[in-house]
Amino acid sequence: MTRLPLSVVVPARNEAETIEAVVRHLLSMDWVDEVVVVDNASDDDTAKLAAVAGAKPVYEAQPGMGHAVRAGLAAATHDWVMKVDADLEKFNVKLFSEMVAARESHIGLVKGDWTDPKDNMPMTRLLVKPGIAWLFPGLSGLRSPNTGIYLVNRSLIAHQEIVGNYAADLDIMVRVYAAGAEVIEVDIGRIEHDMRDVGHYNKMAETIMGFLLDCKDTRITEELVVFADKARDVLEGCTGLCALRAKSGALVTVYLGDAGSKEADALQAALAPWPTARVLPLSEKDEFEPKGPENRVQIITTAPLVHTVAEDVAARLVLQGVVGNAPLVIVPPDDQGAYVADHGFDMTPVLDVKSSALRDAGLPETRQPREVFSSLENQENKA
Template structure:
């Protein structure tokens, strides 16, 4: 079997004392094709010494783990990327091959599971594992969800969107899970870390709690499914919602009747920024099957389709999908909406797409929707 190429990314800030040996050690492994050292605003010779040791160096001026991880994932030459810490002298790096060998099937992320006999992992036990189990039940069996050593298929996720702080490693994991890929672990041995003080854990806890609350807000594991006659309908009335959700990492599928039109190409190009989105012919909606881990769907339908009696739930409820709030997009009939969605964060994306499609600019930083059931009843009553 052909071995898939692999890049190793090492975020490093002021690591001149050890970075040379780290790079040498990694490059001695036969499963490493390149080492990328992310110089995260260092004030020493980290970058110079990394290059002398045989690594490629990338400069990231914004200090912070997430910024460094984003830069490294973007710079890597290969889709399979192993992210490791700069303190590799504490590990038996040969055991990292356990992660490499675990690739296959639908696996998108392999976490490096290590143990420290002197550390009872208070942050993992008291915050990360309970929070992950509550929000993402399918990940509750992981022993080390917060480990910063892992191997990921970056092509599955919008890695340019991960958070810029310490929670970046969790963000990568959650995005892979939401994309419908498997997250597993591989044993990489035992180490002994230096003890950390309470202040360090307090700062970690604040960052991680903020990330978990963000996950709850963005509903990352709830797929968005849009059914529409024209791409213009989606561009004007639902592109903002689709962009916000895809940017966060959720799966987004748009079914169009005019899937081959020029405006549909604009929609495809816009959503292509996020790997978890796609645009398909409307006819395929009848055989649609959810790909996310929890089979929850946010269903949007154009007003024209609901008025014409299109069965928007065909093939969805029959597959056991949960649709807590089916909605219909605002149409030219100007019905009264009962839902509003703030798209301010992606208004520039929507405005650019509307311009390219030859459509009027967005009139509001909000998109409005009405519950599908009430709209259909209203249509029948008339």
């Protein structure tokens, strides 16, 4: 099998005393092709000494684990990236090669599972594992879901969108999972950390709880599928929702009857920053199969296609046991009022994305903060 190149990212803040030894130790491993040291707002010579040892130094001025990880993932040369801590003297780094050996095409994330005989992992036991099991049943079997040592295929996720705080490692895991790739664990041995006080755990708990609540709101494991004759209807009707879901990490697929048109190209460019989004010809609609881990799908379609596409696809998915919401109809301008809006979503975080897409397509821009839709189910009930 062809050897896949690998970058190692080391977030570091004021690690001048040890960073040279860490970098040299990593570069001595035959599975390491590059070491990226992210100097996270240090006030010592961390970056300078990392470069002397052979690392690629990156400076991230904003303190926070997530900010450092984002910077490291962006700077890495290779798609497969291992993230490790700067305190490598506590680990048997040779065991990290087991994570490298575990890579396969269907795997997107390899977690390093380690144990500490002096730490009963209260945060993992009492918050992280129950929360993850409740929100993402397919990840409930992980022993160390919040471990900070892992190997990830960054090409699968919008790594530039991960949270900037301590929950970044969880965010990466959830995004890989939502993208339909497998998350596995590899035993990397035992270590002994210094004891942490209650205040440390309180701050961690607050950060992680906020992240888990956000995950519930974003519905990251629910795929969004759009069917439309004209890209213009999507651009005007639901570009914001598509962008918002893709930004969060959800899978988004748009099928267009005019794929290849100027409008379709503008939509594809708007969604390009997020690897979980794709634009395909409408002729391929019957080939749609859920890629997500939990078989949850939400369907949107334009009014002319309601009965010929959305219902057929929805019926097929129901027969396959796929769980999903009722299809939503994009509400284009309609003088007859055939479709009355009964759903709305706040698009404020992606207004610029939608405006740019409309502008690139030669269509009138909008700064409306909400996109509204009509529920097919509700309209039929009224009829």
